[in-house]
Amino acid sequence: MTAALWHALVGAGLFSLSLYHLIVAQDLLRRIIAVNLLGTGLFVILVALGYRGPDAPPDPVPHALVLTGIVVAVSATGLALALARRVHASGGRSEDV
Amino acid sequence: MSDALPAPDWAVLTVLLPLLGAALAFVAERQADRIGFAATTGVALSSVMLLLQVAGGAPYQQSIGGWAVPLGIALKADGLAALMLAMTGLVGLGVAAQALRTMASELPPARQGTAAPWAFWPLWLLLLGGLNALYLSADQFNLYVTLEIVSLAAVGLTALSGKPEAFTAAMRYLLVGFLASLLYLLGVALLYARYGVLDIGTAQSLLRPEPVAQLAMTVMLAGLALKSALFPLHFWLPPAHGNAAASASALLSALVVKASVYLVLRLWFDLFGPTGLATEAAGLLLGLLGAGAILWGSLQAVLAERLKLLVAYSTVAQVGYLFLALPLDGTERGLAWQGVAMLALAHAFAKSAMFLCCQIVQDRLGHDRIRALTSSAKLPRSTQLTLALAAISLIGLPPSGGFVGKWLLLQASLEGGFTLWTAVIMAGTLLSATAMFRVLVRFFAAQPDDPVEAEAPPPGITARLIDLVPFALAAVAILLGLVATWPLMVLQVGAGG
Amino acid sequence: MSGLLISALDLVLGLLTLGLAAATLGTRDQARMLMLFVTFGGVVALLWVRLRAPDVALAEASIGAALTGGLLLRMRPMLPPSDGNAPRPIRALAAALALGTFAALAWALSLVDWGARPSLAGPVFERLPESGVTNPVTAVLLNFRAYDTLLEVAVLLVAVVGVWMLSPRAPALTPLRDDPLFLALLRLLVPFLCILAGYLLWLGSFAPGGAFQAGAALSAAFLFLLLAGVPDAPGQADRAWLRAALVMGLAVFIAVAVGVSLRGAALLEYPPAQAKNLILLIEAALTVSIALTLMVLFQGGRPASRDGADP
Amino acid sequence: MSAGTATWLVLLVPLLPLLLGTLGAFRGLRAWLPALAVLAPLPALAAALLIEGDVGVRIPWLLLDSRLGLDGVGRVFLALFACLWFLGSWHAFFYLRLDPRRGRFAALLLLAMAGNLGTAVAQDALSFYAAFALMSFASYGLVVHDGTPGSLRAGRVYIVLVVLGELALFSGLVLAVAAAGAPFEPGRAAIPGLALALLSLGFGIKAGLVPLHVWLPLAHPAAPVPASAVLSGAMIKVGLLGALRFLPLPGLPGAGEGLILLGAASALYGVAVGVLQTNPKALLAYSSISQMGLIAIGLGLALSAPDPALAGSAVAAALLFTLHHGFAKAALFLGTALAPGSAAGLGRWLRMIGLGLPAAALIGLPLTSGAVAKAAVKDLGLGPAWLDPFLSVSSAATALLLVRFLALMGGRSGEEKPGTLAPWLASVLLSALAVWAWAPAAEGLASSLTAPTIVDSLWPLGVGVALGLGLSWFLGSSPTPLVPAGDLLAFGAGAAGWRRPPAAAPTAAGRTPRRDLLRTALARGAELAALERGAHIWAVGAVASAALAALLLASLLSS
Structure with missing residues (x-):
């Protein structure tokens, strides 16, 4: 097994684990974190794809994609938190979402 | 090289103009409506120009930054994309014109239907830019970014109404959209892992029916089905569309849902179909879910007690029709593909008109309960007429675009000998007719009405023109069917792939 | 080939990542969940370093872990926890689906030829000299795939508009003005962060770094100023210049994109001689906008207006 | 004409x-529409009367x-439609002069006129269907124009x-x-059985064939008088027009014979229920069902004719019947707006004679269009042996109804x-003269004036008149009909849970209680809606x- 594959598998594990929690979690904060981790799992897979061993320069394209992905994720998270606050402030419950 | 400026690149304008407009509207908040409307007009104009250009027989193509694929990103517009762009621009123009009134900064908050009217304009313009970018993009990852713009802006528009239900709906929408985008991106990552490309055109020559590609296709389609609210993944749509402010609902139902369905069709016919990945079984599965959407969505529309909810469920059903192209056409664009393209276009115009009418109903009557609707003097005739016109197209009655779409879809289904789909389309038509007539017949009841209150003529010619906007949108839905030959001809431009 | 093989470090890092994720999502206590989340971000940053993705590591550490973590911590008090649990059949189904997902992904990934995977690295390195920069990641982000970045900046704007719309009054920040230690630290930290941001920005063209990383550093500086209650700090009040600075990145990006195409070239096709300067110009504008955007997200709402009438 | x-x-x-109708969207122009509607059928009239030979135009x-x-075929229908629409809109202009909603009407x-006239000039399936739908849906507004509970129910x-x-x-x-x-040109030759069944269903409903006649x-009767006139005079004829356009003639002997039986049943059934009506408009509506049955017999003869020439003659007979x-x-129908009872002397006689003339035509008295039309059907010599006597019986029945x-x-x-x-x-x-302008009718007139034909057409009259007078005396002036209009539907209402028809006089009676079936259906509906709401859970959607x-x-891996 190569290091890249191992890390890609770690990413897959992270993705699946987060998927489970995203489905079962009732708490909004937990769901927001779960979806963040889901994204991170995906990013791990992508970066592992870019890894071409200690001697060869890594493939920069997945890195660029992940950078974009991280920024998108933080934007969505910021929006999600603001929204979650309004849900609670207007009397909504996590379970209703 | 002379000093003359090159001819404007209409396609690029449809993406950059709204983004720039959004920035400006955000900075100059008090002028947001003027900036927003001007930008929308510009985009509508550009998209129509692009459509005319493409209709002339020349699909649009550009390599951004001068970097040819697979290194760079390509923009492409064939007939379908150009039509979708024009549809977005024109429906957007209509909704924006109406929003000039309903989201005007001078109005007291109680009349605006939102606590933050200023936010409508930047959100709408960002959405517009995102949608246009999506239709033009030929790059899998770039599509992911456009999907994110569209979905986050749509979430913002959902929450705009400031109702508690809208916040809950928007929250769910956000999580769903986030999950769906990530599923799509996972597919992109898997395809990159195996083939090392992101450009769709290049990928088309490389993909083979093998496990990695199949898994990639699975997660991409699952994500997009979730975003399209394909039955039974539609759970987020009715609350979101039913509780948003009317202008927002119109945009969400007419335009946003289309984007992801468009992507499904694009991937199916341009990427997975030609490479042998799309199987008959997969088409059948998605078609069956489409059939489920048609029946269940229409049934829920029949049962709905509020007009807005009825309209929202009708969207669930309409999305179902669009998925019928997959089992009916197999992997090559045919009659059914043309039919669903037509249905998508007509639905956008009819649905936006209908949601804008919902706003008028709510404003004038103070409620939108179907049982209590009457042909009240408070409800302008033009609104009743618009609802009727929009319903004609949504049911699929002649000579509307919805009719031509269904005709083609049925023809495809009959020529292929698919009894099941024929039955589904017919049953769906019957149900949607029931749902729509439930509303329309109320306008004919003679009502011991509240004292006849003369329809207050809106002040000024501009305001009066704005009042005609929903009517104009519904009229376009009808017109699309009347001159169906033209859009069908445009669809053939660059349809080879 | 030996370098390709898995090492103990890889094993540990991977297991730690998974373990921390499981702990983060598994813990019942919200506060502990957040602390674990931040720790998790740190470990993932290490993972990026191990996978030779320093650009990503920098971004992950600053944005993914520190900023998102801070954001979550700040918002937690306003989000009452919910103890409810999904019904048992749903949990069982979800577990089955998660396992299935993992199995499918693992299967697919194991089929990828990791030794000689086709990729875009070849074309990128081949055309790198024409890109105007030497850091391949920056070349991809701001030249080869600059259009992605342009649209991504629009995503940031969506978030800002959304947050301001949802929360017309930012929840109050407790100023740390009275803490002498903090203020002393501040005098050192803020200039340092500003210099760091400038350095990262400049570094980006040939080494790991760039607008995102620089923006994150700058946003930290802004946040400290905000926490210190500095009256003229950006974000203390809603002002036209703040809004203008928030969209500056997008505006400059579009201006350059269109500007270079006016000579008959494609959108975003920089003249080769000016490529480096144009990229730097865009990145500089982006840095400011990204920094302010991250600050707005952290603030979680719109600052009170000081321009005049309340919006 | 060039x-x-x-x-x-x-x-x-x-x-x-169509254009004039769309003007109705503009509030300021609506007041002009009743007058403009009178002019709208004039091009159709001109086209039907002045254009010689076949004309076709393609609009790609x-x-x-x-x-x-x-x-x-189109010309015959167009002439009929144009005349009736002209009369109808002229009548409507005065009839609804004081109605506040005359603009909408x-x-x-x-719009209904545009659709109706459009069916006559449509030469492809799609335009025909579009015109057909426009006519049918726009007519809904005519049916429910009064807005009373009764008309709303009829509209439903x-x-x-x-x-x-x-x-x-x-x-x-x-x-x-x-x-x-x-594409879009349905073959005259073989069409699948299913298509045939569906088309027959569609056209049968429009033509009011029993048992599709319930609407x-x-x-x-619910519609205002002028609308009833065009509904009964013109619009239901589109059922025949459609059949002529799309069914293969001849070549469907089985279907043709079935249609003859169905037509005969309609002819008798319409009279049987019609005579029990007390509302003259309802009675006329049943008479339409009965007469459309006779037209259906003509169509059935054409379908089952042994050769195209005979089929052509059968079509001509059906057309003649349609015109008549x-x-x-x-x-x-326009006469139902009269009140002969309140008129005195000459006025009363004028009205009764005026009503009597078209009635006589329907019965088929000598020298009337009806006599010629019936003779044309008989002269074909087609169809089963019972057809001839049946036509005489139906004449008697019609006489009974009209008396x-x-x-x-x-x-x-x-x-x-x-x-x-x-x-x-x-x-x-x-009604007395127009039919003779059509050459086949004028030719038929001579052949219908033979002694046996006259005798043939007079005895039913005697029987019918006698029966009719007797029945009128027997029923007296009972305010409610023995069988409610909508017959089958009213009978079925008990089983199907349909709402009970309101009493004949539109009283302000509240809602009648819904039957159990309907209640169950509503409960089921509520359950389904609840099921849907219950599924609006995040976890359900995610799973x-x-x-x-x-x-x-x-599904991807399976193949």
Whole structure:
């Protein structure tokens, strides 16, 4: 097994684990974190794809994609938190979402 | 090289103009409506120009930054994309014109239907830019970014109404959209892992029916089905569309849902179909879910007690029709593909008109309960007429675009000998007719009405023109069917792939 | 080939990542969940370093872990926890689906030829000299795939508009003005962060770094100023210049994109001689906008207006 | 007339009323519509009377390549439709002069007119269907114009059957087009059995064939008088027009024989229920069902004819019958706005004679269009042996029905709307004379004037009149009909849980209690809606999407 594959598998594990929690979690904060981790799992897979061993320069394209992905994720998270606050402030419950 | 400026690149304008407009509207908040409307007009104009250009027989193509694929990103517009762009621009123009009134900064908050009217304009313009970018993009990852713009802006528009239900709906929408985008991106990552490309055109020559590609296709389609609210993944749509402010609902139902369905069709016919990945079984599965959407969505529309909810469920059903192209056409664009393209276009115009009418109903009557609707003097005739016109197209009655779409879809289904789909389309038509007539017949009841209150003529010619906007949108839905030959001809431009 | 093989470090890092994720999502206590989340971000940053993705590591550490973590911590008090649990059949189904997902992904990934995977690295390195920069990641982000970045900046704007719309009054920040230690630290930290941001920005063209990383550093500086209650700090009040600075990145990006195409070239096709300067110009504008955007997200709402009438 | 003018005239036939109708969208123009509606059918009239030979125009950009034109069959229908619409809108102009909603009525009248006239000039499946639908749906507004509970109920029944009919027609046409191979030109030859069934269903509903007739006796009386006239005189004829356009003639002997039986049943059934009516308009509506049955017999003869020439003659007979019935029925319906009971002396006689003339035509007295039409059917020498005596019996039955109608009208008193007398008189004149302008009718006149034919047509009259007078005396002036209009529907209401029809007089009675079945259906509906709301849970959706992914993967890997 190569290091890249191992890390890609770690990413897959992270993705699946987060998927489970995203489905079962009732708490909004937990769901927001779960979806963040889901994204991170995906990013791990992508970066592992870019890894071409200690001697060869890594493939920069997945890195660029992940950078974009991280920024998108933080934007969505910021929006999600603001929204979650309004849900609670207007009397909504996590379970209703 | 002379000093003359090159001819404007209409396609690029449809993406950059709204983004720039959004920035400006955000900075100059008090002028947001003027900036927003001007930008929308510009985009509508550009998209129509692009459509005319493409209709002339020349699909649009550009390599951004001068970097040819697979290194760079390509923009492409064939007939379908150009039509979708024009549809977005024109429906957007209509909704924006109406929003000039309903989201005007001078109005007291109680009349605006939102606590933050200023936010409508930047959100709408960002959405517009995102949608246009999506239709033009030929790059899998770039599509992911456009999907994110569209979905986050749509979430913002959902929450705009400031109702508690809208916040809950928007929250769910956000999580769903986030999950769906990530599923799509996972597919992109898997395809990159195996083939090392992101450009769709290049990928088309490389993909083979093998496990990695199949898994990639699975997660991409699952994500997009979730975003399209394909039955039974539609759970987020009715609350979101039913509780948003009317202008927002119109945009969400007419335009946003289309984007992801468009992507499904694009991937199916341009990427997975030609490479042998799309199987008959997969088409059948998605078609069956489409059939489920048609029946269940229409049934829920029949049962709905509020007009807005009825309209929202009708969207669930309409999305179902669009998925019928997959089992009916197999992997090559045919009659059914043309039919669903037509249905998508007509639905956008009819649905936006209908949601804008919902706003008028709510404003004038103070409620939108179907049982209590009457042909009240408070409800302008033009609104009743618009609802009727929009319903004609949504049911699929002649000579509307919805009719031509269904005709083609049925023809495809009959020529292929698919009894099941024929039955589904017919049953769906019957149900949607029931749902729509439930509303329309109320306008004919003679009502011991509240004292006849003369329809207050809106002040000024501009305001009066704005009042005609929903009517104009519904009229376009009808017109699309009347001159169906033209859009069908445009669809053939660059349809080879 | 030996370098390709898995090492103990890889094993540990991977297991730690998974373990921390499981702990983060598994813990019942919200506060502990957040602390674990931040720790998790740190470990993932290490993972990026191990996978030779320093650009990503920098971004992950600053944005993914520190900023998102801070954001979550700040918002937690306003989000009452919910103890409810999904019904048992749903949990069982979800577990089955998660396992299935993992199995499918693992299967697919194991089929990828990791030794000689086709990729875009070849074309990128081949055309790198024409890109105007030497850091391949920056070349991809701001030249080869600059259009992605342009649209991504629009995503940031969506978030800002959304947050301001949802929360017309930012929840109050407790100023740390009275803490002498903090203020002393501040005098050192803020200039340092500003210099760091400038350095990262400049570094980006040939080494790991760039607008995102620089923006994150700058946003930290802004946040400290905000926490210190500095009256003229950006974000203390809603002002036209703040809004203008928030969209500056997008505006400059579009201006350059269109500007270079006016000579008959494609959108975003920089003249080769000016490529480096144009990229730097865009990145500089982006840095400011990204920094302010991250600050707005952290603030979680719109600052009170000081321009005049309340919006 | 030059070919260019003719083309433009054909285009103008549906276009003028359509454009005028859409003006109804503008509040300021609505007041002009009732007057404009009178002018709208004039191009159609001109086209039917002035254009010689066949004209066709192709409009490639319209719908999916549309064709309009005028041919022999179309011309007959167009002439009839144009005359009746002209009379109807003229009558409506005065009849609804004081109605506050006359603008809306006129707009819908114009749209229905555009559709109706459009069916006559449509030369391809799609335009025909579009015109057909426009006519049917716009007529809904005419049926419910009064807005009373009774008319709303009639409208409900009407719209349900219209939607069903449209659906059947839609799928039937698509099926026919798909089977014929040529795009949008349904083959005259083989069409699949299913398409045939669907088309028959669609056209049968429109033509009011038993048992698809239930909407007709509710809707036609509910509409304002001029609308009833065009509904019964013109619009139901489109059922025949459609059949002539799309069914293969001859070549369906089985279907033809079935249609003859069905037509005969309709003819008798219409009379049987009609005589028990007390509302003259309802009675006329049942008479329409009965007469359409006779027309259906003609069509059935054409379908089962042994050779095309005989089929052509059968079609000609059916057309003659259509013309005759259209004019006569319109005159009778417009006559229901009269109040002979309140008129004195000459006025009363004028009205009763005026009503008697078209009635006599329907019965088929010598020298009337009806006699010629019936003779034409008999002269074909086609069909089963019982057909000849049956036609005589049906004449007697018609006589019975119309005597009853005249008796009811004779006692009718009240105020007549000023200005409505002239269009009615015009309609009576037309019903007496217009048919003779058509050459086959004039030729038929001579052959119908033989002694046996006259005797043949007189004895039913005697029987019918006698029976009719007796029945009128027996029923007296009972306010409620023995069988409610809508017969089958009213009988079925108990079982099907349909709402009970309101009492004949539109009292302000509240809602009648719903039957159990309906209540159960509503409860089921509520359950379904609750099920849907229950599924609006995040976890359900998430699991569903993951499950979809699993299925999708399986479906991709399976092959």
